[in-house]
Amino acid sequence: MTRISVALVGLICWTVLAVPLFADQASDEAMIRKAVQDYTDAFNAGDAKQLASMWSPEAVYTNPDTGEQVVGQQAIESQFSGIFETSKGIKLxxxxxxxxxxxxxxxxxxxxxxxIRSEEEPEETNYTAIYVKRDGKWLLDRVTEEDVPVVTSNYEHLKPLEWMIGSWVDEDDQATVETTCQWTKNRNFMTRMFAVTVRDRVEVSGMQIIGWDPSTKQIRSWVFDSAGGFGEGTWSQKGVSWQVQVAGVAPDGSKSSSVNVFTKMDEDTFTWQSVSRFAGGELLPNVDPVVVRRQPSQ
Known part of the structure; x- marks a missing residue:
């Protein structure tokens, strides 16, 4: 028999054996998923006896409230009976x-x-459950749990600026400024990516990060541009406008400052103005209000 023939025979044999194996595994997974649902239903019905029957005879159960470990279905039933007695209406x-x-x-x-307990915040955990197959039935043997980390978010502090989320553009005969603002994960920060284009060429681009400073109880921002300049600002709301006190450092090391004013006109329009501008120790003219418009979603 040639080497190719041997390989083909081996492939055919493996295929014949693998199909039932995969089919059995899919069936077993479906059984386990149904067992999870049956377990949840029995728990919510307060049926301690039914719950205990879903564990293997030598299973180890750890009470999540007391940390006490018990072994076997009878002891597990007693544990659940106590839980249902002391926590009326508890749900899973x-x-x-x-x-x-x-x-x-x-x-x-x-x-x-x-x-879920009445009048209490839900307790959420991630778990790993080990199942063993006995007489064609999948039974629980061990369960380990860990609390889901509580992720803090400064969204409520930044929510007043949520209208800035989206893509924006302002342009005149000389330049076009495009800005895209979006949330970071957990809405703890907002990022504003910007690019200034002059005659179809991007002259400068960069990124601004806006966040809540819990030490000063203020909204702050940091900006970095492609020319090597950077700066930081402190935000304060004045009516419908936001004033940003900005201090910056140019690529040559010289310092600058200004007050940038963002005024929301409607959901799709705001104006931007820069006043009290200093650079290199000199007072610069104010920048008149520029109308910035929201771009349609892609």
């Missing part, structure tokens, strides 16, 4: 993220759960 919500098979009879289910 579960979401399965994935199921991974360690062997044909052992699987790990990864997911998240919420424990």
């Amino acid at each position: 919500s579960t979401t399965t993220t994935s199921v991974q098979f360690i062997s044909p009879t052992v699987a790990a289910e990864f997911g998240s759960a919420q424990i």
Whole structure:
């Protein structure tokens, strides 16, 4: 038999064996996912006996409230009876993220759960549940949990500037300024990417970061441009306008300052003006208000 023939025979044999294997695994995963739903339903019905039957005879259960560990279905039933007695109306919500098979009879289910008690904030955890297959049925054997990290957000402090999110443009006969503003993850910062184009050539571009400074209880911003300049600003609201006290450093090391004023006209229009401008120790003329318009979403 040639080497190619041997390879083909091997491929055919593997295919014949693999199809039932994958089919069985898909069926087992469906059974585990159904077991999760049945477990959730039994918990929400307050049925301690039914819950205990879903654990293996030698399973170890850790009470999430007390940390106490018990072994076996009878002890687990007693634990759940106590939980339902002391926490009337307690409910469980579960979401399965994935199921991974360690062997044909052992699987790990990864997911998240919420424990809901009346008049309390839900307790959310990520968990890993180990299942073992006994007599054609998947049973719980171990569950480990970890609290979901609480992510802080400064969104409420930055929310008054949310109208700036989007793409904007202002232009005249000499230049076009395009700006795109968006949230970072968890809405802790806003980023404004800008580019100044003169005669189809980008003369300067850069990025501004806007965030909440918890030490000073103020909105602050930092800007960096492609020419090597940078600056920072402090924001304060004056009626419908925002005034930004800006201090900057030019690429040659000279310092500048100004007050930039953003005034919202409507959801799609605002004006920008720069006053009290100093650069290199000299007073510069004010920049008259420039109308900036929102660009349609792509």
